[in-house]
Amino acid sequence: MNAKPGPVSVADFDFLSPEVIEDPMAANAAARRDAPVYQLPGTSIFMVSTYDLIAEACANPEAFSNDFGSLLEGHARDDAEIASVIAQGWPQVPTLLTADPPAHTRFRKLVNLAFSPVRVNKIEGHIETIVDGLIDGFISQGRCEFVGAFAAPLPLTVIADQLGVPRADIAQLKEWSDAVADRLGGMLTRDQQLECAHKIVALQHYMKAKLDERRAHPKDDLLSDLVHAQLADERPLDTAELLNIVQQLLVAGNETTTNALTAGVLNLAQNPSECAKVVADPSLIKGMVEETLRLESPTNSMWRIVKHETVLGGVTLPQGSMVLLRFGSANRDAAKFEDPDRFDVARKNAHMHLAFGRGIHSCVGAMLSRKEMTVAFRRLTARLQHLRPAADNDFKHYNNLLLRGLRRLNVEFDER
Ligand code: HEM
Numbered sequence: 001m002n003a004k005p006g007p008v009s010v011a012d013f014d015f016l017s018p019e020v021i022e023d024p025m026a027a028n029a030a031a032r033r034d035a036p037v038y039q040l041p042g043t044s045i046f047m048v049s050t051y052d053l054i055a056e057a058c059a060n061p062e063a064f065s066n067d068f069g070s071l072l073e074g075h076a077r078d079d080a081e082i083a084s085v086i087a088q089g090w091p092q093v094p095t096l097l098t099a100d101p102p103a104h105t106r107f108r109k110l111v112n113l114a115f116s117p118v119r120v121n122k123i124e125g126h127i128e129t130i131v132d133g134l135i136d137g138f139i140s141q142g143r144c145e146f147v148g149a150f151a152a153p154l155p156l157t158v159i160a161d162q163l164g165v166p167r168a169d170i171a172q173l174k175e176w177s178d179a180v181a182d183r184l185g186g187m188l189t190r191d192q193q194l195e196c197a198h199k200i201v202a203l204q205h206y207m208k209a210k211l212d213e214r215r216a217h218p219k220d221d222l223l224s225d226l227v228h229a230q231l232a233d234e235r236p237l238d239t240a241e242l243l244n245i246v247q248q249l250l251v252a253g254n255e256t257t258t259n260a261l262t263a264g265v266l267n268l269a270q271n272p273s274e275c276a277k278v279v280a281d282p283s284l285i286k287g288m289v290e291e292t293l294r295l296e297s298p299t300n301s302m303w304r305i306v307k308h309e310t311v312l313g314g315v316t317l318p319q320g321s322m323v324l325l326r327f328g329s330a331n332r333d334a335a336k337f338e339d340p341d342r343f344d345v346a347r348k349n350a351h352m353h354l355a356f357g358r359g360i361h362s363c364v365g366a367m368l369s370r371k372e373m374t375v376a377f378r379r380l381t382a383r384l385q386h387l388r389p390a391a392d393n394d395f396k397h398y399n400n401l402l403l404r405g406l407r408r409l410n411v412e413f414d415e416r
Pocket residue numbers: 066096097098108159248249250252253254256257260293297298299302303327354355356357358360361362363364365366368369
């Protein structure tokens with residue numbers, strides 16, 4: 001934080017700096033108080049920080065467009081080497097996250113078909129088996145690095161199983177998925193962008209082969225559902241569209257849930273009295289999941305592009321400006337959540353958080369990740385006790401403007 005002596009104001013923070021990305025809480029509080037719609041100095045980026053204004057922007061996709069895919073191109077547009085790597089894959093067509101209606105409406109309906117509550121409910125037992133298997137892997141050691149031992153493999157295994165990808169390929173998938181998340185984070189050097197381009201093209205070729213297999217031999221998995229999903233009188237998804245959707249499911253289904261699981265365990269470890277409440281009454285886990293999502297907000301921010309001049313919170317946003325919706329800030333807005341920085345597993349309105357966004361782009365995987373988190377915390381609190389952070393933690397987060405998560409977390413515990 002670049003705080004000067006004296007009262008801290010929004011202008012004292014460099015919101016794109018690694019320091020504020022690491023610890024955005026004081027900066028967000030200053031933004032909510034001083035300038036809920038704040039133009040970052042020297043940029044055409046307007047940051048929105050309060051709950052009500054973010055909800056207002058999400059409810060108005062006509063003015064606030066999600067067609068920000070080109071922002072993710074970074075150096076690729078004018079770098080011949082990166083462009084030639086990308087040309088070996090399929091075009092990044094805008095589908096869910098980066099599409100506007102009417103195209104978005106079609107994609108969303110098709111993915112909803114494949115991503116049904118029936119499919120999510122059906123796999124609860126399967127999720128529990130994965131969860132217990134992962135806990136078996138570290139429980140006898142009395143400590144673990146939680147991200148690597150549990151929080152990363154759980155959602156990755158669940159989504160890989162759902163996409164019908166062999167478990168043997170999961171580590172590779174994780175590497176590719178990280179590359180897409182890094183690109184989304186927008187903090188890459190030119191060389192890192194080149195490396196990411198190679199990985200994303202490799203992911204595309206891998207998934208194209210899987211799609212072809214499912215087209216010829218459908219199975220009971222999400223990938224087969226996607227390949228064959230079709231609305232009346234409309235064509236099915238083509239390869240570039242399918243690849244973009246699978247890429248989004250993979251990244252959104254991994255990094256975010258990993259980060260939420262890690263944050264949840266840290267909250268429990270740092271708040272033994274709240275942890276004891278959950279142990280005494282496991283029906284509180286549902287609320288604890290919402291409280292974790294609220295406090296950590298793994299999708300901490302998301303872009304919008306202003307389609308036509310619009311006024312938000314009394315500020316005129318010119319056409320073409322970039323808007324950064326700070327979901328993480330909305331979720332700690334004292335106007336909405338009492339004593340917002342406190343971890344309270346019984347908080348009545350925790351579920352009102354914007355961690356899954358709101359409106360037409362609200363998270364398609366919300367039900368799946370809630371299910372994973374609920375099962376995970378149920379089994380973790382049932383099997384581990386005296387959960388505590390180990391002494392050797394640095395509590396460092398990824399340097400990612402959009403996705404928030406701890407890089408690693410060492411925890412200690414006793415077997416129950
Ligand atoms: C804790 C876990 C998760 C969090 C915090 C999260 C957060 C979000 C947020 C905030 C949005 C809205 C973005 C916007 O308004 O532009 C979103 C959209 C999306 N999420 Fe998630 N997500 C999570 C898990 C998942 C999972 C498990 C999947 C899929 C397997 C998924 C897939 C998507 C997709 C495809 C979209 C775009 C939807 C659209 O534009 O219609 N997410 N997510």
